[in-house]
Amino acid sequence: DSNIAQYLWLRLLARDNKNICCVGDDDQSIYSWRGAEIGNILRFEKDFPGALVVRLERNYRSTGHILAAASGLIAHNRGRLGKTLWTEGGEGAKVLVRGVWDSPGEARAVCDIIETLQARGDALNSMAVLVRTGAQTREFEERLIATYVPYRVIGGQRFYERLEIRDAVAYLRLINQPGDDLAFERLVNTPKRGLGKVSVEALRIRARLDGVSMTSAAGRMAEGGGLKTLKPRAGASLGALMADFERWRQMRQTMPPAQLANEVLDQSGYLAMWRDNKSPDAPGRVDNLKELIVALEDFDSLQGFLDHVSLVMDNEETQATDRVSLMTMHAAKGLEFDTVFLAGWEDGLFPHLRALDDDLSGGLEEERRLAYVGLTRARSRAIVSFAASRRIFGRWQSALPSSFINELPAENVEREIDPGLYGSGSRSGGTMGLREDIALFAKPAGGCGEARFEPGTRVFHQKFGYGRVISSDGGKLEIAFDKAGCKKVMDSYVKAA
Secondary structure (H helix, E strand, O other): OOOHHHHHHHHHHHOOOOOOOOOOOHHHOOOHHHOOOOHHHHOHHHHOOOOOOOOOOEOOOOOHHHHHHHHHHHOOOOOOOOOOOEOOOOOOOOEEEEEEEEHHHHHHHHHHHHHHHHHOOOOHHHEEEEEOOHHHHHHHHHHHHHOOOOEEEOOOOOHHHOHHHHHHHHHHHHHHOOOOHHHHHHHOOOOOOOOOHHHHHHHHHHHHHHOOOHHHHHHHHHOOOOHHHOOHHHHHHHHHHHHHHHHHHHHHOOOOHHHHHHHHHHHOOHHHHHHOOOOOOHHHHHHHHHHHHHHHOOOOOHHHHHHHHHHHHHOOOOOOOOOEEEEEOOOOOOOOEEEEEEOOOEOEEOOEHHHHHOHHHOHHHHHHHHHHHHHOOEEEEEEEEEEEEEEEOOEEEEOOEOHHHHHOOHHHEEEEOOOOHHHOOOEOOOOOOOOHHHOOOOOOOOOOOOOOOOOOOEEEEOOOEEEEEEEEEOOEEEEEEOOOEEEEEEHHHEEEO
Protein backbone atom coordinates (compact mmCIF):
# COMPACT_ATOMS: atom_id res chain seq x y z
CA ASP A 1 0.00 0.00 0.00
CA SER A 2 2.30 2.70 -1.28
CA ASN A 3 1.44 5.77 -3.30
CA ILE A 4 3.06 7.01 -6.51
CA ALA A 5 5.48 9.43 -4.83
CA GLN A 6 6.67 6.82 -2.36
CA TYR A 7 7.28 4.29 -5.11
CA LEU A 8 9.20 6.74 -7.31
CA TRP A 9 11.36 7.66 -4.31
CA LEU A 10 12.08 3.98 -3.60
CA ARG A 11 13.02 3.41 -7.23
CA LEU A 12 15.52 6.26 -7.05
CA LEU A 13 17.04 4.94 -3.83
CA ALA A 14 17.40 1.39 -5.17
CA ARG A 15 18.26 2.25 -8.78
CA ASP A 16 21.99 1.54 -8.56
CA ASN A 17 22.42 -1.26 -6.02
CA LYS A 18 19.03 -2.96 -6.55
CA ASN A 19 19.01 -3.63 -2.82
CA ILE A 20 15.28 -3.55 -2.10
CA CYS A 21 12.85 -5.93 -0.45
CA CYS A 22 9.09 -5.49 -0.28
CA VAL A 23 6.25 -7.55 1.17
CA GLY A 24 2.66 -7.15 0.06
CA ASP A 25 -0.54 -8.73 -1.16
CA ASP A 26 -1.99 -7.35 -4.38
CA ASP A 27 -5.33 -8.98 -3.50
CA GLN A 28 -5.60 -6.87 -0.35
CA SER A 29 -4.95 -3.41 -1.79
CA ILE A 30 -8.09 -1.58 -0.60
CA TYR A 31 -6.96 1.99 0.11
CA SER A 32 -6.90 3.78 -3.25
CA TRP A 33 -9.05 6.51 -1.70
CA ARG A 34 -6.08 7.23 0.59
CA GLY A 35 -3.67 7.29 -2.35
CA ALA A 36 -2.53 3.66 -2.43
CA GLU A 37 -1.65 2.52 -5.95
CA ILE A 38 -1.96 -1.20 -6.68
CA GLY A 39 0.07 -0.75 -9.87
CA ASN A 40 3.20 -0.32 -7.75
CA ILE A 41 3.26 -3.97 -6.74
CA LEU A 42 1.91 -5.25 -10.06
CA ARG A 43 4.84 -3.74 -11.98
CA PHE A 44 7.53 -4.42 -9.39
CA GLU A 45 9.08 -7.31 -11.34
CA LYS A 46 9.19 -5.17 -14.47
CA ASP A 47 10.83 -2.23 -12.71
CA PHE A 48 13.28 -4.54 -10.89
CA PRO A 49 13.99 -7.37 -13.35
CA GLY A 50 15.57 -10.43 -11.84
CA ALA A 51 14.09 -9.85 -8.41
CA LEU A 52 13.43 -13.04 -6.45
CA VAL A 53 9.70 -13.53 -5.92
CA VAL A 54 8.58 -15.72 -3.03
CA ARG A 55 4.87 -16.46 -3.00
CA LEU A 56 3.57 -16.94 0.54
CA GLU A 57 0.61 -19.15 -0.32
CA ARG A 58 0.12 -21.15 2.85
CA ASN A 59 -2.68 -19.72 4.97
CA TYR A 60 -2.60 -20.28 8.73
CA ARG A 61 -5.96 -18.68 9.49
CA SER A 62 -8.93 -19.87 7.45
CA THR A 63 -10.33 -23.29 6.60
CA GLY A 64 -10.35 -24.76 3.12
CA HIS A 65 -13.85 -23.77 2.01
CA ILE A 66 -13.37 -20.16 3.10
CA LEU A 67 -10.03 -19.91 1.28
CA ALA A 68 -11.45 -21.52 -1.86
CA ALA A 69 -14.48 -19.21 -1.85
CA ALA A 70 -12.28 -16.12 -1.43
CA SER A 71 -9.84 -17.33 -4.09
CA GLY A 72 -12.65 -18.06 -6.55
CA LEU A 73 -14.07 -14.59 -6.01
CA ILE A 74 -10.80 -12.68 -6.41
CA ALA A 75 -9.94 -14.68 -9.53
CA HIS A 76 -12.45 -12.46 -11.38
CA ASN A 77 -10.02 -9.54 -11.05
CA ARG A 78 -7.75 -8.91 -14.02
CA GLY A 79 -5.27 -6.67 -12.21
CA ARG A 80 -3.50 -9.19 -9.99
CA LEU A 81 -0.35 -11.31 -9.89
CA GLY A 82 -2.17 -14.48 -8.88
CA LYS A 83 -1.51 -17.11 -6.22
CA THR A 84 -2.92 -20.40 -4.98
CA LEU A 85 -3.74 -20.38 -1.28
CA TRP A 86 -3.73 -23.62 0.71
CA THR A 87 -4.09 -24.68 4.32
CA GLU A 88 -3.57 -27.72 6.51
CA GLY A 89 -6.56 -26.70 8.62
CA GLY A 90 -9.10 -28.93 6.88
CA GLU A 91 -12.10 -28.00 4.74
CA GLY A 92 -14.32 -26.73 7.56
CA ALA A 93 -17.78 -25.31 7.01
CA LYS A 94 -18.84 -23.85 3.68
CA VAL A 95 -19.46 -20.12 3.35
CA LEU A 96 -23.12 -19.60 4.19
CA VAL A 97 -25.10 -17.15 2.02
CA ARG A 98 -28.49 -16.13 3.40
CA GLY A 99 -31.25 -13.85 2.16
CA VAL A 100 -33.52 -11.71 4.34
CA TRP A 101 -36.52 -9.53 3.62
CA ASP A 102 -35.16 -6.27 4.99
CA SER A 103 -32.26 -4.73 6.88
CA PRO A 104 -33.95 -4.79 10.33
CA GLY A 105 -34.56 -8.51 9.78
CA GLU A 106 -30.90 -8.92 8.90
CA ALA A 107 -29.82 -7.30 12.18
CA ARG A 108 -32.27 -9.44 14.19
CA ALA A 109 -31.14 -12.65 12.53
CA VAL A 110 -27.43 -11.98 12.94
CA CYS A 111 -27.89 -11.11 16.61
CA ASP A 112 -29.99 -14.25 17.13
CA ILE A 113 -27.16 -16.36 15.76
CA ILE A 114 -24.65 -14.51 17.96
CA GLU A 115 -26.75 -15.29 21.03
CA THR A 116 -27.07 -18.93 20.00
CA LEU A 117 -23.32 -19.33 19.48
CA GLN A 118 -22.66 -17.58 22.80
CA ALA A 119 -25.04 -19.98 24.56
CA ARG A 120 -23.04 -22.85 23.08
CA GLY A 121 -19.87 -21.53 24.62
CA ASP A 122 -18.38 -19.41 21.82
CA ALA A 123 -16.74 -16.23 23.09
CA LEU A 124 -18.18 -12.93 21.84
CA ASN A 125 -14.60 -11.82 21.16
CA SER A 126 -14.44 -14.53 18.50
CA MET A 127 -17.29 -12.96 16.47
CA ALA A 128 -17.39 -9.89 14.23
CA VAL A 129 -19.94 -8.15 12.03
CA LEU A 130 -18.32 -6.55 8.97
CA VAL A 131 -20.16 -3.97 6.86
CA ARG A 132 -19.32 -1.89 3.81
CA THR A 133 -20.22 1.52 5.25
CA GLY A 134 -20.20 2.87 8.79
CA ALA A 135 -23.88 3.80 8.54
CA GLN A 136 -24.80 0.09 8.52
CA THR A 137 -23.67 -0.39 12.12
CA ARG A 138 -26.66 1.53 13.52
CA GLU A 139 -29.22 -1.26 13.25
CA PHE A 140 -26.77 -3.81 14.64
CA GLU A 141 -25.83 -1.51 17.53
CA GLU A 142 -29.44 -0.93 18.53
CA ARG A 143 -30.27 -4.63 18.27
CA LEU A 144 -27.27 -5.62 20.37
CA ILE A 145 -28.21 -3.02 23.01
CA ALA A 146 -31.80 -4.31 23.04
CA THR A 147 -30.60 -7.88 23.60
CA TYR A 148 -27.94 -6.89 26.18
CA VAL A 149 -25.09 -8.28 24.10
CA PRO A 150 -21.83 -6.37 24.77
CA TYR A 151 -20.17 -4.94 21.66
CA ARG A 152 -17.41 -2.64 20.52
CA VAL A 153 -17.08 -0.54 17.36
CA ILE A 154 -13.57 -0.91 15.98
CA GLY A 155 -11.99 1.80 13.88
CA GLY A 156 -14.73 4.33 14.56
CA GLN A 157 -17.31 5.68 16.97
CA ARG A 158 -20.70 4.35 17.93
CA PHE A 159 -23.41 5.67 15.61
CA TYR A 160 -24.90 8.36 17.84
CA GLU A 161 -21.43 9.55 18.90
CA ARG A 162 -20.40 10.52 15.36
CA LEU A 163 -19.88 14.21 14.66
CA GLU A 164 -22.54 14.60 11.98
CA ILE A 165 -25.12 12.66 14.01
CA ARG A 166 -24.48 14.80 17.11
CA ASP A 167 -24.90 17.92 14.98
CA ALA A 168 -28.14 16.70 13.42
CA VAL A 169 -29.54 15.62 16.79
CA ALA A 170 -28.62 19.07 18.17
CA TYR A 171 -30.90 20.65 15.56
CA LEU A 172 -33.73 18.36 16.62
CA ARG A 173 -33.09 19.00 20.32
CA LEU A 174 -33.27 22.76 19.82
CA ILE A 175 -36.51 22.43 17.87
CA ASN A 176 -37.95 20.32 20.66
CA GLN A 177 -36.53 22.43 23.51
CA PRO A 178 -35.58 26.05 22.65
CA GLY A 179 -33.86 26.47 26.02
CA ASP A 180 -31.12 23.93 25.21
CA ASP A 181 -28.04 26.19 25.23
CA LEU A 182 -25.59 23.35 24.52
CA ALA A 183 -27.44 22.46 21.33
CA PHE A 184 -27.66 26.14 20.36
CA GLU A 185 -23.91 26.70 20.70
CA ARG A 186 -23.15 23.51 18.78
CA LEU A 187 -25.14 24.44 15.68
CA VAL A 188 -25.41 28.23 15.61
CA ASN A 189 -22.45 28.42 13.20
CA THR A 190 -22.73 24.93 11.67
CA PRO A 191 -22.70 25.24 8.72
CA LYS A 192 -20.81 28.54 8.64
CA ARG A 193 -23.11 31.56 9.02
CA GLY A 194 -20.63 34.27 9.95
CA LEU A 195 -21.46 33.75 13.63
CA GLY A 196 -18.03 33.15 15.08
CA LYS A 197 -16.68 33.14 18.63
CA VAL A 198 -17.21 36.90 19.10
CA SER A 199 -20.88 36.69 18.09
CA VAL A 200 -21.51 33.63 20.25
CA GLU A 201 -19.86 35.33 23.24
CA ALA A 202 -22.08 38.39 22.73
CA LEU A 203 -25.12 36.09 22.75
CA ARG A 204 -23.87 34.35 25.86
CA ILE A 205 -23.41 37.65 27.70
CA ARG A 206 -26.82 38.92 26.63
CA ALA A 207 -28.49 35.71 27.80
CA ARG A 208 -26.72 35.90 31.17
CA LEU A 209 -27.67 39.55 31.71
CA ASP A 210 -31.32 38.96 30.79
CA GLY A 211 -31.53 35.65 32.64
CA VAL A 212 -32.85 33.84 29.55
CA SER A 213 -31.71 31.07 27.22
CA MET A 214 -29.36 31.83 24.35
CA THR A 215 -32.19 31.11 21.92
CA SER A 216 -34.32 33.83 23.57
CA ALA A 217 -31.37 36.21 23.63
CA ALA A 218 -30.72 35.52 19.95
CA GLY A 219 -34.36 36.25 19.13
CA ARG A 220 -34.21 39.58 20.94
CA MET A 221 -30.93 40.57 19.31
CA ALA A 222 -32.23 39.58 15.88
CA GLU A 223 -35.27 41.79 16.45
CA GLY A 224 -33.04 44.80 17.17
CA GLY A 225 -32.49 44.65 20.89
CA GLY A 226 -28.73 44.60 21.29
CA LEU A 227 -28.21 44.05 17.57
CA LYS A 228 -25.51 46.71 17.58
CA THR A 229 -23.23 44.22 19.34
CA LEU A 230 -23.20 42.10 16.18
CA LYS A 231 -21.86 42.89 12.75
CA PRO A 232 -24.55 43.40 10.07
CA ARG A 233 -23.86 40.08 8.36
CA ALA A 234 -23.89 38.20 11.64
CA GLY A 235 -27.12 39.92 12.70
CA ALA A 236 -28.81 39.03 9.40
CA SER A 237 -27.64 35.40 9.65
CA LEU A 238 -28.88 35.17 13.21
CA GLY A 239 -32.27 36.55 12.24
CA ALA A 240 -32.58 34.07 9.38
CA LEU A 241 -31.62 31.19 11.66
CA MET A 242 -34.19 32.18 14.30
CA ALA A 243 -36.84 32.40 11.57
CA ASP A 244 -35.86 28.92 10.39
CA PHE A 245 -36.28 27.47 13.87
CA GLU A 246 -39.65 29.13 14.30
CA ARG A 247 -40.78 27.62 10.99
CA TRP A 248 -39.42 24.18 11.91
CA ARG A 249 -41.25 24.26 15.24
CA GLN A 250 -44.48 24.95 13.39
CA MET A 251 -43.74 22.11 10.96
CA ARG A 252 -43.16 19.79 13.91
CA GLN A 253 -46.85 20.02 14.83
CA THR A 254 -48.02 18.33 11.63
CA MET A 255 -44.97 16.59 10.15
CA PRO A 256 -43.64 13.11 11.03
CA PRO A 257 -40.20 13.20 12.73
CA ALA A 258 -38.34 11.63 9.80
CA GLN A 259 -39.78 14.08 7.29
CA LEU A 260 -39.08 16.99 9.62
CA ALA A 261 -35.45 15.95 10.05
CA ASN A 262 -35.11 15.59 6.29
CA GLU A 263 -36.41 19.15 5.80
CA VAL A 264 -34.20 20.55 8.56
CA LEU A 265 -31.02 18.96 7.21
CA ASP A 266 -31.87 20.25 3.73
CA GLN A 267 -33.05 23.77 4.59
CA SER A 268 -30.28 24.41 7.12
CA GLY A 269 -27.63 23.63 4.52
CA TYR A 270 -26.09 21.01 6.79
CA LEU A 271 -26.52 18.12 4.36
CA ALA A 272 -25.24 20.23 1.46
CA MET A 273 -22.20 21.17 3.57
CA TRP A 274 -21.10 17.53 3.69
CA ARG A 275 -22.11 16.79 0.11
CA ASP A 276 -19.86 19.63 -1.07
CA ASN A 277 -17.02 18.60 1.24
CA LYS A 278 -14.10 17.02 -0.65
CA SER A 279 -12.60 15.09 2.27
CA PRO A 280 -12.45 11.26 1.98
CA ASP A 281 -14.82 10.77 4.93
CA ALA A 282 -17.52 13.16 3.67
CA PRO A 283 -19.50 10.53 1.66
CA GLY A 284 -19.62 8.32 4.76
CA ARG A 285 -21.00 11.21 6.82
CA VAL A 286 -23.74 11.75 4.22
CA ASP A 287 -24.59 8.05 4.44
CA ASN A 288 -24.79 8.35 8.24
CA LEU A 289 -27.23 11.26 7.95
CA LYS A 290 -29.39 9.20 5.61
CA GLU A 291 -29.34 6.37 8.14
CA LEU A 292 -30.45 8.84 10.84
CA ILE A 293 -33.56 9.58 8.76
CA VAL A 294 -34.19 5.84 8.59
CA ALA A 295 -33.89 5.59 12.39
CA LEU A 296 -36.47 8.36 12.82
CA GLU A 297 -38.99 6.39 10.76
CA ASP A 298 -39.57 4.12 13.76
CA PHE A 299 -40.83 6.96 15.98
CA ASP A 300 -44.17 8.75 16.09
CA SER A 301 -42.86 11.82 17.91
CA LEU A 302 -39.69 13.85 18.02
CA GLN A 303 -39.67 13.60 21.82
CA GLY A 304 -39.81 9.82 21.61
CA PHE A 305 -36.77 9.73 19.34
CA LEU A 306 -34.76 12.10 21.53
CA ASP A 307 -35.60 10.00 24.59
CA HIS A 308 -34.39 6.93 22.70
CA VAL A 309 -31.10 8.64 21.81
CA SER A 310 -30.60 9.60 25.46
CA LEU A 311 -31.12 6.00 26.54
CA VAL A 312 -28.68 4.71 23.93
CA MET A 313 -26.05 7.28 24.86
CA ASP A 314 -26.52 6.57 28.58
CA ASN A 315 -25.92 2.90 27.85
CA GLU A 316 -22.17 3.44 27.77
CA GLU A 317 -19.98 0.90 26.08
CA THR A 318 -19.63 -1.92 28.56
CA GLN A 319 -16.30 -2.57 30.21
CA ALA A 320 -16.80 -6.32 29.69
CA THR A 321 -13.78 -7.91 28.07
CA ASP A 322 -15.92 -10.31 25.99
CA ARG A 323 -17.61 -8.27 23.25
CA VAL A 324 -18.80 -8.65 19.67
CA SER A 325 -16.83 -6.50 17.23
CA LEU A 326 -18.58 -4.19 14.73
CA MET A 327 -16.55 -2.56 12.00
CA THR A 328 -16.27 -1.76 8.32
CA MET A 329 -14.37 -4.17 6.12
CA HIS A 330 -11.68 -1.53 5.67
CA ALA A 331 -11.12 -1.45 9.44
CA ALA A 332 -10.98 -5.26 9.60
CA LYS A 333 -7.79 -5.62 7.57
CA GLY A 334 -5.21 -7.46 9.63
CA LEU A 335 -7.76 -8.85 12.10
CA GLU A 336 -9.24 -12.34 12.39
CA PHE A 337 -12.21 -13.99 14.11
CA ASP A 338 -13.67 -17.48 14.39
CA THR A 339 -17.07 -16.30 13.07
CA VAL A 340 -17.50 -13.42 10.66
CA PHE A 341 -20.85 -11.99 9.54
CA LEU A 342 -20.59 -10.14 6.23
CA ALA A 343 -23.77 -8.05 6.04
CA GLY A 344 -25.35 -6.00 3.28
CA TRP A 345 -24.06 -7.79 0.18
CA GLU A 346 -26.34 -5.99 -2.28
CA ASP A 347 -25.56 -4.24 -5.54
CA GLY A 348 -25.22 -0.53 -4.92
CA LEU A 349 -24.19 -1.11 -1.32
CA PHE A 350 -21.50 -3.72 -1.90
CA PRO A 351 -20.12 -3.30 -4.46
CA HIS A 352 -20.77 0.34 -3.64
CA LEU A 353 -22.63 2.47 -6.15
CA ARG A 354 -19.64 4.81 -6.48
CA ALA A 355 -17.47 1.87 -7.53
CA LEU A 356 -20.04 0.71 -10.08
CA ASP A 357 -20.16 4.22 -11.57
CA ASP A 358 -16.37 4.47 -11.65
CA ASP A 359 -15.40 1.03 -12.92
CA LEU A 360 -12.99 2.40 -15.52
CA SER A 361 -10.59 3.41 -12.74
CA GLY A 362 -10.69 -0.05 -11.19
CA GLY A 363 -13.30 0.71 -8.57
CA LEU A 364 -15.13 -2.61 -9.01
CA GLU A 365 -11.92 -4.61 -8.72
CA GLU A 366 -11.04 -2.81 -5.49
CA GLU A 367 -14.50 -3.63 -4.11
CA ARG A 368 -13.84 -7.27 -4.99
CA ARG A 369 -10.52 -7.09 -3.14
CA LEU A 370 -12.44 -5.69 -0.18
CA ALA A 371 -14.77 -8.70 -0.33
CA TYR A 372 -11.72 -10.95 -0.38
CA VAL A 373 -10.35 -9.22 2.71
CA GLY A 374 -13.70 -9.59 4.47
CA LEU A 375 -14.02 -13.31 3.76
CA THR A 376 -10.47 -14.09 4.81
CA ARG A 377 -10.99 -12.50 8.24
CA ALA A 378 -12.91 -15.68 9.16
CA ARG A 379 -11.09 -18.61 10.72
CA SER A 380 -13.86 -21.22 10.67
CA ARG A 381 -17.24 -19.69 9.84
CA ALA A 382 -18.22 -16.98 7.31
CA ILE A 383 -21.87 -15.92 6.91
CA VAL A 384 -22.80 -13.60 4.04
CA SER A 385 -26.23 -11.94 4.14
CA PHE A 386 -28.24 -9.63 1.90
CA ALA A 387 -31.62 -7.93 2.19
CA ALA A 388 -34.32 -7.61 -0.45
CA SER A 389 -35.19 -4.08 0.70
CA ARG A 390 -33.68 -1.23 2.68
CA ARG A 391 -34.87 2.17 3.73
CA ILE A 392 -32.95 5.02 2.11
CA PHE A 393 -33.90 8.49 3.36
CA GLY A 394 -37.05 6.98 4.84
CA ARG A 395 -38.21 5.26 1.64
CA TRP A 396 -38.13 1.51 1.08
CA GLN A 397 -36.03 0.56 -1.92
CA SER A 398 -35.69 -2.87 -3.46
CA ALA A 399 -32.21 -4.35 -3.72
CA LEU A 400 -30.62 -7.15 -5.71
CA PRO A 401 -28.04 -9.55 -4.27
CA SER A 402 -24.46 -8.49 -4.82
CA SER A 403 -22.89 -9.66 -8.05
CA PHE A 404 -20.06 -10.98 -5.84
CA ILE A 405 -22.38 -13.67 -4.47
CA ASN A 406 -22.71 -15.29 -7.90
CA GLU A 407 -18.92 -15.18 -8.25
CA LEU A 408 -18.41 -17.39 -5.19
CA PRO A 409 -17.67 -20.99 -6.29
CA ALA A 410 -20.79 -23.10 -5.86
CA GLU A 411 -18.88 -26.03 -4.37
CA ASN A 412 -17.69 -23.87 -1.46
CA VAL A 413 -20.99 -22.17 -0.69
CA GLU A 414 -24.11 -23.23 1.15
CA ARG A 415 -27.12 -21.14 0.15
CA GLU A 416 -30.25 -20.50 2.15
CA ILE A 417 -32.11 -18.15 -0.17
CA ASP A 418 -35.86 -18.32 0.20
CA PRO A 419 -37.78 -18.92 -3.05
CA GLY A 420 -40.06 -16.01 -2.17
CA LEU A 421 -37.22 -13.52 -2.55
CA TYR A 422 -37.11 -12.10 -6.09
CA GLY A 423 -39.40 -14.91 -7.16
CA SER A 424 -36.62 -17.50 -7.19
CA GLY A 425 -33.83 -18.99 -5.13
CA SER A 426 -32.62 -22.19 -3.59
CA ARG A 427 -31.80 -23.89 -0.36
CA SER A 428 -29.08 -26.47 -0.12
CA GLY A 429 -27.12 -28.13 2.62
CA GLY A 430 -27.66 -27.97 6.37
CA THR A 431 -27.74 -25.10 8.80
CA MET A 432 -24.28 -25.42 10.37
CA GLY A 433 -25.93 -26.87 13.45
CA LEU A 434 -27.80 -23.64 14.23
CA ARG A 435 -31.34 -23.79 15.54
CA GLU A 436 -34.00 -23.93 12.85
CA ASP A 437 -36.08 -21.29 14.67
CA ILE A 438 -33.46 -18.61 13.99
CA ALA A 439 -33.52 -19.02 10.22
CA LEU A 440 -33.08 -15.66 8.56
CA PHE A 441 -36.38 -15.85 6.77
CA ALA A 442 -39.88 -17.22 7.22
CA LYS A 443 -41.47 -19.46 4.64
CA PRO A 444 -43.81 -17.50 2.36
CA ALA A 445 -47.48 -18.26 2.72
CA GLY A 446 -48.00 -17.94 -1.00
CA GLY A 447 -47.72 -15.59 -3.94
CA CYS A 448 -44.78 -13.58 -5.19
CA GLY A 449 -45.67 -10.07 -4.17
CA GLU A 450 -48.81 -9.64 -6.27
CA ALA A 451 -51.32 -9.60 -3.41
CA ARG A 452 -52.33 -6.31 -1.84
CA PHE A 453 -53.97 -5.94 1.55
CA GLU A 454 -55.89 -2.93 2.78
CA PRO A 455 -55.63 -1.79 6.43
CA GLY A 456 -58.04 -3.79 8.53
CA THR A 457 -57.72 -6.97 6.46
CA ARG A 458 -57.50 -10.17 8.48
CA VAL A 459 -54.46 -12.21 7.37
CA PHE A 460 -52.50 -15.35 8.21
CA HIS A 461 -48.71 -15.76 8.35
CA GLN A 462 -47.17 -19.24 8.56
CA LYS A 463 -44.77 -18.25 11.35
CA PHE A 464 -46.63 -15.50 13.25
CA GLY A 465 -50.20 -16.81 12.86
CA TYR A 466 -53.33 -14.65 12.52
CA GLY A 467 -53.32 -10.87 12.59
CA ARG A 468 -54.80 -7.69 11.17
CA VAL A 469 -53.14 -5.27 8.73
CA ILE A 470 -52.44 -1.87 10.27
CA SER A 471 -50.75 -0.18 7.31
CA SER A 472 -49.29 -0.91 3.90
CA ASP A 473 -46.30 0.71 2.24
CA GLY A 474 -45.17 -0.51 -1.18
CA GLY A 475 -45.83 -4.18 -0.48
CA LYS A 476 -44.49 -3.99 3.07
CA LEU A 477 -47.22 -4.56 5.65
CA GLU A 478 -47.38 -3.64 9.31
CA ILE A 479 -49.52 -6.28 11.00
CA ALA A 480 -50.76 -6.63 14.56
CA PHE A 481 -50.55 -10.39 15.13
CA ASP A 482 -52.76 -11.96 17.78
CA LYS A 483 -49.86 -13.63 19.59
CA ALA A 484 -46.63 -12.31 18.07
CA GLY A 485 -47.44 -8.59 18.40
CA CYS A 486 -46.70 -5.98 15.71
CA LYS A 487 -44.45 -7.11 12.87
CA LYS A 488 -43.44 -5.74 9.49
CA VAL A 489 -43.57 -8.34 6.71
CA MET A 490 -43.79 -8.42 2.93
CA ASP A 491 -47.28 -8.96 1.54
CA SER A 492 -46.18 -12.11 -0.35
CA TYR A 493 -45.64 -13.81 3.02
CA VAL A 494 -49.26 -13.57 4.11
CA LYS A 495 -52.64 -14.60 2.79
CA ALA A 496 -56.15 -13.42 3.55
CA ALA A 497 -57.61 -15.24 6.53
